[in-house]
Amino acid sequence: MATAEKKTSEVGIELNPKTTKADFNGVPGALGITIGLPILIYVLYYGLDAVPGAKVFDLCALEGYLAWFGGLVALFYIVPGPLVKGTTLRDGTYLNYKMNGLNSFLIVLAVLVARGLITRGELPELVFVADHLLGLITASIGFSFLLAFFVYFKSFGNPKKILAHGGNTGLPIFDWFIGRELNPRIGLFDIKFFCELRPGLFLWAIINFAEAHLQYRKFGYVSDSMILVTIFQFIYIMDSAVVEAKNLTMIDITTDGFGFMLAFGDLALVPFTYTLQARYLATNPVHLGWLGVAGIVALNAIGYYIFRASNSEKDAFRNGDPSVAHLRYIKTKSGSTLLTSGWWGMSRHPNYFGDWLMGLSWCLPTGFNTPITYFYFLYFVILLIHREARDDLKCGNKYGDDWKEYKRLVRWKIVPYVY
Incomplete structure (x- = not known):
């Protein structure tokens, strides 16, 4: 980063200017969203047919969620993929991103198909997801909070780190919420870019499959409406994986910091609210x-x-x-x-x-x-x-x-x- 510092000083631009205007009405808005969105997910869950005996705090669901997230991290390191150059940062440098999201997703799907053949369609993993959905919601919300704290504290200690224009107010609650560091990383592993696509979007597909499987177990068929929802959303998810590199130009990647807002949106809001259609149809088939x-x-x-x-x-x-x-x-x-x-x-x-x-x-x-x-x-x-x-x-x-x-x-x- 010495080169980056030199480039910055040469052109006379402050690397991390102070944020003078906070989005979402600052701290009150950040607190409102931080409290309100998790409540909203539970309201939407209970607004549809709740799973009998489902637990809000479910140790098995927590273990399952950590295994899911950890498994995808492992695939990031294990599965080969090309390095793609990101957009030029304000200090004149750029970051490299490993593009193996599609191959990782295909491996997940291949494992799921193999399990279907081995278990003759029983697919206990999909049954687990459908039965423990409420516990998975709680696990993802809790993990989002912890991840937001991790990247917030990680953003300190190195004055050469590039901070997000919108997340350097000096107000801890707001900066934690909106995201202080632009590109929090551990080596090549870019936390923001990883969360943008893989844990939430891939889980979205898995939950849809679980709900379609539940409908079949309950009624003996999969309705045309469930088939449409599952296929439409699977195409969207697969398309996102195919064009993974194009996400590098999204405002989330180029401009926004990674804090609670993006962590929660990627890990909790996407998989557990974008699947409401499949969840409804699982117990209320529409022809x-x-x-x-x-x-x-x-x-x-x-x-x-x-x-x-x-x-x-x-x-x-x-x-x-x-x-x-x-x-x-x-x-x-x-x-x-x-x-x-x-x-x-x-x-x-x-x-x-x-x-x-x-x-x-x-x-x-x-x-x-x-x-x-x-x-x-x-x-x-x-x-x-x-x-x-x-x-x-x-x-x-x-x-x-x-x-x-x-x-x-x-x-x-x-x-x-x-x-």
Whole structure:
């Protein structure tokens, strides 16, 4: 890091400037979210059919969760994968990331298939997940708190560490919540990037499989609605693993620190609220019929196409692909370029619109008997609107008048002609 320090001092930029404005209304907001979100997960759990005899504090579930997390860490070190360079940091350096998420996930799936063959479909691991879901929720929440404390205290002691712009207020509660260090690491093991994809997203798939297995054990069949939800979400999870390297450009990785907010979101909120549809359908099968299936499949396909096509266009443009050389753009004074045609000329975040459509298609198979299964869609609407506002503020500060001109050319934020 001596080189990094030299580069910083040469250009006269303070490596870790003090955060002057705290998101989420500072400490009150941080405390509210820290207390409120765990309560919300339990409310959503009990809002659906609770598993008879389930324990909130479950030693077997804790052991199972630690084995799951530890096993994925072991796969990170054992499974080969290429090293990919991350974005340039503010000190002029960059980090390398080992990309073996897809291979790790395939190993997990292969083990699951093997266990299915060995146990002739009994799959005791999936039965365990379904029966101990409440205990797994508690284990993941507790682990999120501990991980947040670990990375917070780890961020001190080395003045050359790069801190997140938003997490250096000097207010311990807020900095712990939002994340003080930008890239907490143990050698090559990047804690934030690892948690962004693997423990939560992979567990999301496992819980869905467990709920589909539970439905089969209970009713003797798997409904068309359960098949749709499981396949749609599995494609989304698999897609995230396939394009793992593209996550390096996400605001979570490039800008946000890693604290309780991201730890809790990645490890607890994702696997235990994004699976509400499968959990509901496990004990309340919905039969859509061919017409219902066709309509929901079409909605999901449209959303996925918008999501993937828009992201691919942006990546192609960044990499100088000749297929997108015709696109118009603004060259900013900072040297960056802002697309003003193609998908990114229709709105500033067309990928968010695709995300919304996919999210709605995941909820519709559950019918309309409970609003709980629509939590994912409503949460994502709020999340992405808030993220768009943060991005707008960040880009306004970075690009100045160029950003104003960009907003004049690309009027709509997410949904063309609507918002």
